Amino acid sequence: MKKTAIALALAALPPMSANADLLFTLGTKASVWNAEPAGQIDNNVSVEGDGLDIESENGMQLTVFFEHPVPFVPNVKLKQTNLDLSGTGDVNISFLDVDFNEEVDSTLDLTHTDLTLYWGLPIPLPFVDFDFGLTARQFDGVAEVTGKTSNVTESEDLNFTLPMGYGAINVTTPFGLYASADINYISASGNKLSDISYLLGYELPIPVVDLGIEAGYRTMALETDDDLDIETDVDVSGAFFGAALSVGF
Numbered sequence: 001m002k003k004t005a006i007a008l009a010l011a012a013l014p015p016m017s018a019n020a021d022l023l024f025t026l027g028t029k030a031s032v033w034n035a036e037p038a039g040q041i042d043n044n045v046s047v048e049g050d051g052l053d054i055e056s057e058n059g060m061q062l063t064v065f066f067e068h069p070v071p072f073v074p075n076v077k078l079k080q081t082n083l084d085l086s087g088t089g090d091v092n093i094s095f096l097d098v099d100f101n102e103e104v105d106s107t108l109d110l111t112h113t114d115l116t117l118y119w120g121l122p123i124p125l126p127f128v129d130f131d132f133g134l135t136a137r138q139f140d141g142v143a144e145v146t147g148k149t150s151n152v153t154e155s156e157d158l159n160f161t162l163p164m165g166y167g168a169i170n171v172t173t174p175f176g177l178y179a180s181a182d183i184n185y186i187s188a189s190g191n192k193l194s195d196i197s198y199l200l201g202y203e204l205p206i207p208v209v210d211l212g213i214e215a216g217y218r219t220m221a222l223e224t225d226d227d228l229d230i231e232t233d234v235d236v237s238g239a240f241f242g243a244a245l246s247v248g249f
């Protein structure tokens with residue numbers, strides 16, 4: 001009888017609140033990010049239309065997370081972002097100390113993986129959650145330029161890890177609508193990374209699991225010096241659309 005009463009009480013809670021506060025939760029998110037680059041790489045080489053003309057691309061974002069009520073032990077989130085941008089431009093530039101005065105094909109691959117450990121702040125506000133923690137971001141990409149006439153290719157691997165501070169706010173409602181915003185940020189030793197996402201979502205009225213559809217906007221600003229593979233001052237931003245699924249146990 002006691003177990004039945006507890007189960008009924010949990011079932012009566014508003015959408016989105018039971019799993020977040022009372023249960024172990026395993027979830028995943030998948031979305032498509034229409035990312036458009038702006039800025040410069042290596043010796044002020046523009047990635048925009050007046051330079052390499054790297055175009056917007058659809059990149060895949062995939063997140064898996066685990067949350068729990070155990071005090072002091074962090075929640076865990078793993079996020080993979082595939083971000084392979086390319087373009088063709090007519091340039092007169094020096095890239096990695098090689099001169100290109102011709103039409104070139106170029107690639108700017110900013111694919112990265114985030115491991116985030118975070119905790120919830122015990123703030124007694126209904127339907128509002130605050131998280132804070134640390135993120136380690138591993139870039140696994142490349143910056144590459146190939147001359148279409150000369151057939152010369154110059155490239156630099158973008159393989160480095162940046163630690164960042166992490167913060168998030170999540171707002172839910174009893175009507176299935178929810179919103180969130182999160183930020184990862186670091187500025188140190190000539191390197192700077194700011195990554196901010198905002199989203200709105202709606203949880204579908206499906207029993208047993210939490211299934212939501214989401215839309216949002218993400219902007220990532222990266223500045224690095226030549227001690228970290230290559231100089232960059234690049235902003236990548238755009239809208240994303242996807243879905244979220246989580247189960248409590």
